Amino acid sequence: MRDVFFDMARNRVISEIEEAIEVKESFKAFCDDVALAAYIIAEAINKGKCVYFCGNGGSAADAQHMAAELVGRYKKNRRAFKAIALTVDTSVLTAVANDMSYDEVFSRQLEGLGEEGDVLVAISTSGKSKNVLAALKTATTKNMQAIGLVGTHRSSFEPYCDVVLSVPSTNTPRIQETHIMLGHIICGLVEEWLCGD
Ligand SMILES: O=C(CO)[C@@H](O)[C@H](O)[C@H](O)[C@H](O)COP(=O)(O)O
Numbered sequence: 742m743r744d745v746f747f748d749m750a751r752n753r754v755i756s757e758i759e760e761a762i763e764v765k766e767s768f769k770a771f772c773d774d775v776a777l778a779a780y781i782i783a784e785a786i787n788k789g790k791c792v793y794f795c796g797n798g799g800s801a802a803d804a805q806h807m808a809a810e811l812v813g814r815y816k817k818n819r820r821a822f823k824a825i826a827l828t829v830d831t832s833v834l835t836a837v838a839n840d841m842s843y844d845e846v847f848s849r850q851l852e853g854l855g856e857e858g859d860v861l862v863a864i865s866t867s868g869k870s871k872n873v874l875a876a877l878k879t880a881t882t883k884n885m886q887a888i889g890l891v892g893t894h895r896s897s898f899e900p901y902c903d904v905v906l907s908v909p910s911t912n913t914p915r916i917q918e919t920h921i922m923l924g925h926i927i928c929g930l931v932e933e934w935l936c937g938d
């Protein structure tokens with residue numbers, strides 16, 4: 742029984758790794774879009790603006806991960822950058838979801854906090870999550886800039902974003918893994934540009 746499981750698992754591990762490499766590799770075609778996303782964030786931080794992140798489930802974890810890279814450090818010891826994940830205040834999230842609607846958990850926070858010139862990084866593998874789309878709409882009304890991280894479905898995000906990074910896959914985990922790779926690359930570029938030697 743154990744051998745049968747290991748034969749199955751070994752093949753699965755290899756095919757998933759190969760798929761992950763292929764999806765990530767395909768994003769080489771969109772270097773300029775990644776550069777633009779990093780430039781937008783770097784310029785905003787340089788002007789003292791804030792970078793907000795939002796997403797659901799695994800993308801909420803990505804939002805927090807990226808905000809932490811900017812507030813703390815990525816690879817360099819340097820000043821703190823202004824960044825907030827809209828996924829972390831459980832009192833706000835539960836109150837807004839309970840009293841208003843789950844669709845408003847991010848947009849409500851931006852309504853209170855967001856200012857002109859700030860940046861929203863909106864993350865959704867489906868590109869269809871209503872609360873993320875609502876946050877993008879609020880960012881637009883606040884004259885904020887916006888960066889979308891999605892899978893193949895990009896059209897809902899496009900009207901509200903300065904740049905959309907669209908991963909050419911329909912497999913949610915592969916999209917998420919590519920999003921966090923892009924997040925790391927972007928944080929590295931921002932840090933290099935603002936605090937390079
Ligand atoms: O991490 C995963 C799946 O890999 C899940 O938690 C996933 O993030 C959740 O189902 C999200 O609700 C999906 O939302 P979205 O990416 O479509 O906006």
Ligand SMILES: [Zn+2]
Pocket residue numbers: 799913914917
């Ligand atoms: Zn996941």
